[in-house]
Amino acid sequence: MSDTNERISKLVGDNDVVLFMKGTPLFPQCGFSNRAVSILDHCNVAFESVDVLQDMEIRQGIKSYSDWPTIPQLYVKGEFVGGSDIMMEMFEAGELQALMDEKQVAKAT
Numbered sequence: 368m369s370d371t372n373e374r375i376s377k378l379v380g381d382n383d384v385v386l387f388m389k390g391t392p393l394f395p396q397c398g399f400s401n402r403a404v405s406i407l408d409h410c411n412v413a414f415e416s417v418d419v420l421q422d423m424e425i426r427q428g429i430k431s432y433s434d435w436p437t438i439p440q441l442y443v444k445g446e447f448v449g450g451s452d453i454m455m456e457m458f459e460a461g462e463l464q465a466l467m468d469e470k471q472v473a474k475a476t
Contacts, residue, residue, distance in 0.1 A: 369428070370424075371424045371425065371428035372428060375428055375432045378415065378417060382415040383412075383414075383443065383444055383472045384407070384412055384414035384415065384443050384467075385414065385416075385417065385441070386400075386414055386415070386440070387416075387417045387425070387438055387442075388404070388417070388418065388438060388439040389438055389439070391416060391418055392408075400451070402454075402455065403439040403441065403451045403454055406455065406458045407441075408475070409458065411474050411475050412473065412474060413473040413474065419438055435447065435450065437450050438450070443467065444470045444472070448466070
């Protein structure tokens with residue numbers, strides 16, 4: 368396993384919810400990342416964010432790690448959920464909140 372994959376595995380394994388995004392939750396750098404942060408805020412869950420613009424190895428590595436070509440990417444309890452479109456569909460259907468509750472994800476403080 369490459370060094371980058373090990374770093375990604377540690378991030379995904381050490382945090383209940385991880386959002387790989389462009390920018391930060393306070394200053395998203397693309398509309399999709401902004402939407403993903405808004406969805407997680409509405410779900411009222413604590414999450415770790417990783418700014419892929421600050422680390423080109425992570426930016427490229429996360430795409431092969433998940434076999435998903437776009438960013439943002441959401442992981443919940445170590446499992447890849449999807450990008451912002453999938454997050455939006457799940458959120459609108461009530462499935463994302465149900466997943467967070469089922470996985471007993473910590474609430475935002």
